[in-house]
Amino acid sequence: MTPTITAFERSPDRGRGLARDMRVRWALEEVGQPYEVRLVSFSEMKEPAHLALHPFGQIPTYEEGDLALFESGAIVFHIAERHGGLLPDDANARARAISWMFAALNTMEPPILERQTARLLEGDKTWYEQRLPVVDDRIRDRLGELSGRLGDADWLDGAFSAGDLMMVHVLLRLSGSGILDEYPNLSTYVARGEARPAYKRAFAAQLAVFTGKSQTG
Amino acid sequence: MTPTITAFERSPDRGRGLARDMRVRWALEEVGQPYEVRLVSFSEMKEPAHLALHPFGQIPTYEEGDLALFESGAIVFHIAERHGGLLPDDANARARAISWMFAALNTMEPPILERQTARLLEGDKTWYEQRLPVVDDRIRDRLGELSGRLGDADWLDGAFSAGDLMMVHVLLRLSGSGILDEYPNLSTYVARGEARPAYKRAFAAQLAVFTGKSQTG
Numbered sequence: 001m002t003p004t005i006t007a008f009e010r011s012p013d014r015g016r017g018l019a020r021d022m023r024v025r026w027a028l029e030e031v032g033q034p035y036e037v038r039l040v041s042f043s044e045m046k047e048p049a050h051l052a053l054h055p056f057g058q059i060p061t062y063e064e065g066d067l068a069l070f071e072s073g074a075i076v077f078h079i080a081e082r083h084g085g086l087l088p089d090d091a092n093a094r095a096r097a098i099s100w101m102f103a104a105l106n107t108m109e110p111p112i113l114e115r116q117t118a119r120l121l122e123g124d125k126t127w128y129e130q131r132l133p134v135v136d137d138r139i140r141d142r143l144g145e146l147s148g149r150l151g152d153a154d155w156l157d158g159a160f161s162a163g164d165l166m167m168v169h170v171l172l173r174l175s176g177s178g179i180l181d182e183y184p185n186l187s188t189y190v191a192r193g194e195a196r197p198a199y200k201r202a203f204a205a206q207l208a209v210f211t212g213k214s215q216t217g
Numbered sequence: 218m219t220p221t222i223t224a225f226e227r228s229p230d231r232g233r234g235l236a237r238d239m240r241v242r243w244a245l246e247e248v249g250q251p252y253e254v255r256l257v258s259f260s261e262m263k264e265p266a267h268l269a270l271h272p273f274g275q276i277p278t279y280e281e282g283d284l285a286l287f288e289s290g291a292i293v294f295h296i297a298e299r300h301g302g303l304l305p306d307d308a309n310a311r312a313r314a315i316s317w318m319f320a321a322l323n324t325m326e327p328p329i330l331e332r333q334t335a336r337l338l339e340g341d342k343t344w345y346e347q348r349l350p351v352v353d354d355r356i357r358d359r360l361g362e363l364s365g366r367l368g369d370a371d372w373l374d375g376a377f378s379a380g381d382l383m384m385v386h387v388l389l390r391l392s393g394s395g396i397l398d399e400y401p402n403l404s405t406y407v408a409r410g411e412a413r414p415a416y417k418r419a420f421a422a423q424l425a426v427f428t429g430k431s432q433t434g
Contacts, residue, residue, distance in 0.1 A: 051362075055363065056359065056362045056363075057362065066309060067309045068313075069312055069313065071316045071320050072323075074315045077319075095286055095295050099288045099292075102294075103272070103291075105290075105322060105323040106288060106326065107273050107288065109327070110326070110330060125344075125347075126344070127343070127344030130343075131339070131342070131344060134338065138334070138338070145268075145272055148268070
C-alpha cells in the first residue's frame, strides 16, 4: 500500500528542504518506497480534519491504510522498522542508531530551532539582536560536542543510519548562519548526507512543490 | 543482567524528580526491572570516560553488558521494546504510542525547556522579564493543542504507554509555573501519572539521592 504524507502547500523556506516533510521523503527514498503527497495550507493545518491526524496542527503526517502517524521522528522510525537500510540488524547497533535519532531531535534540534523561532516570533523585539549571540553559543556548545564525537568518521556510528538522516537534516537548519562552517568535520558530514542519491531525489521532489512542477498534490 | 544508569550526584532540582534519569527510573519501575545507579558530578560528566558513554556529557546513560545508550527517549524505548507494559501489542497502536514519545520530546519539551534555559542562562539579562511572557505563550499554544486532543480521556491513546510516561514527565517541568493549572484536564493527567505506584517508587529513589538516603551510587 502506498503511504500518503502531508507537506506545506507553500513552504516557508521556499523549497530549501528545511521543512520536516523532507526527513520523511528522504527516508522513503532511502528504502525505495513510493509515496503520495497531500499538500495542506496553513489554515487547513489548524482545521479539525488535519488536527485529527496531527494534534499540533503541523506537517508531516503519514497515512497507510488504517494507520495514521505524526511527528517526523516517529514516521522515520516506522519506515526504518519496516524496511531494510536505515537501522542496523545487530540489536545493540540498532539501539545506538535510535539513540542518535533521539539526540538529533531532543538535544541538537531545540537550540538550533530556537534560533529560527527567535527570528520569527521575536525578530521585532528590542532584545533580539543582543540575545542572538547567547542563542548561537548554546548551539556551538552542542556542535563542539558532536564534532568531537564524529571525529574523522563518515557517519555517527558505523554505516549510515536513520540517526545520521535525522542529524544531517537538523544541522541543515543552520544553512546560511555560518555557524556550521566553524566545524569542518560537521560541514563535510552534512555534505556527505546531501550527496546521497536518496537525499537528492527527496530534495528535488519538495522543491518541485514550490516551483509548481510537482507531479502530486 | 542488571542495567546501570547514571544520575546527577547533586541534582539541580534538589530531588524534585525533574532530571531526565527520572524518566528512565519510572520506565524501569513500570516493567519491574531492577537497576543500579552510578552518580556523576558535573565535572565528571564532561570528562572523557563519561563522554564515551554520552557524547553531550549529560545524564542519564544506560549500560547493560556490551550495550551503552544515551538519550532518555532512546533508553525508555529500549526498555519498552524488551519488556511488556509500556507499548501496545497491536502494531498500529504501538506506532502511535511511539508518535507520542517523539511528540513529548520534540514538540512539547523544547518550548517548556526554553523557559528553564532562559532562567538559567539569561536570568541576569536586561530582556529576561520582558521576554518571559513570549516564551510562556509559546508553551500555551502547545498545551492548548494537547488539552484539546486529550479531552476527558485518561491517557493519550488508549492504555497508559511510554508516550504518556514521556509526556507526563515533560509537563512536570512546568511545576511551580502555574501555567499547567490553566488546563484542568492536563493537570489531572499529570496527577494521574504521579499517582502510579511505579512513578512513586522512582520518585522516592531519586529523592533519596538528594537527601543522602540512597542505597546505591
